[in-house]
Amino acid sequence: MKMGFIYAMIAMLLWGAAPIFAKIGLVKTDPLIGVAIRSIAISLILVASLAIGGGFNKLVSTDLKSLSVLIAEGVCAGLLGQYFYFKAVKVWEASKVVPIVGAYPLAAVFFAILFLGEHLTLAKGFGTLLIIAGIFFLR
Numbered sequence: 001m002k003m004g005f006i007y008a009m010i011a012m013l014l015w016g017a018a019p020i021f022a023k024i025g026l027v028k029t030d031p032l033i034g035v036a037i038r039s040i041a042i043s044l045i046l047v048a049s050l051a052i053g054g055g056f057n058k059l060v061s062t063d064l065k066s067l068s069v070l071i072a073e074g075v076c077a078g079l080l081g082q083y084f085y086f087k088a089v090k091v092w093e094a095s096k097v098v099p100i101v102g103a104y105p106l107a108a109v110f111f112a113i114l115f116l117g118e119h120l121t122l123a124k125g126f127g128t129l130l131i132i133a134g135i136f137f138l139r
Contacts (some may be wrong), residue, residue, distance in 0.1 A: 019094040022086060031086035035079065096138050106131045 026034050050056050062070075081101075088097040109128055112118040120128075 019089060019098050022089045023094045026086055026090040031083055031090055034086045035083050038082065039078065099138055100135055103131045103135055106135075 022034070025037075029037075050059060085097070085101050088101070106128055109118075109120070109124055113120055
């Protein structure tokens with residue numbers, strides 16, 4: 001079995017469990033505080049991992065463009081996206097929020113065409129239509 005498949009399955013299971021923790025954790029917690037708690041915990045684990053694995057040298061030698069773009073990605077996904085995801089999970093059913101949030105490939109296809117010059121193929125177009133149909137049925 002290919003390791004990529006195993007890693008993908010592990011990620012799927014972990015991401016599938018995460019909304020359950022979020023829904024329970026946000027019952028008495030503001031979504032912004034939830035994002036802060038999540039981010040602080042992740043940051044501490046990452047700092048420890050870098051310290052143990054000797055990754056600080058790679059971190060400080062990252063070029064400015066990569067650093068800037070990855071910071072922007074973190075703000076979009078790790079801060080703002082996570083915040084609005086927590087807001088949605090707090091006030092709506094996790095079983096409806098997760099598939100809609102999981103439709104992010106729809107936005108990624110649009111942005112990739114717009115900003116990266118990628119082309120819309122028949123497969124991408126069909127997949128995009130399926131995502132739109134799924135969101136329609138969930139609302």
